[in-house]
Amino acid sequence: MLAADLASKQIIPAFLIDDLFNQFDKGNEVLSFAKENLAHKKQSAEKDRIELSQKEKILAIIKKHASTLETIAPNSSNKKEKLEKILTDYSFSIKQKYYS
Numbered sequence: 001m002l003a004a005d006l007a008s009k010q011i012i013p014a015f016l017i018d019d020l021f022n023q024f025d026k027g028n029e030v031l032s033f034a035k036e037n038l039a040h041k042k043q044s045a046e047k048d049r050i051e052l053s054q055k056e057k058i059l060a061i062i063k064k065h066a067s068t069l070e071t072i073a074p075n076s077s078n079k080k081e082k083l084e085k086i087l088t089d090y091s092f093s094i095k096q097k098y099y100s
Contacts, residue, residue: 001030001062001069002020002021002023002024002030002034003020004069005024005030005065005069006023008072011023012086012090015094017038021034021035029061029064029065030061030062033058033061033062
């Protein structure tokens with residue numbers, strides 16, 4: 001959801017999760033949820049049961065953000081070549097960094 005939000009603003013999301021989080025305002029509800037979820041996973045407690053009220057809260061946050069993203073009209077300008085170059089360069093730099 002966070003990456004889709006950035007993409008809708010024509011911003012390339014950061015590869016590292018902490019850098020991705022830093023691309024958002026601290027008041028972002030989805031960001032707060034993502035940080036809580038990551039902390040939960042780091043505690044190796046991700047298989048713990050989530051209470052129904054918490055599940056409903058999480059689902060509401062996700063649905064609200066998805067709805068917001070759906071209302072953003074895609075830019076009609078054709079930037080396909082530029083996007084392909086950016087993604088190719090990004091892919092190459094990631095491969096070079098981690099597989100060289």
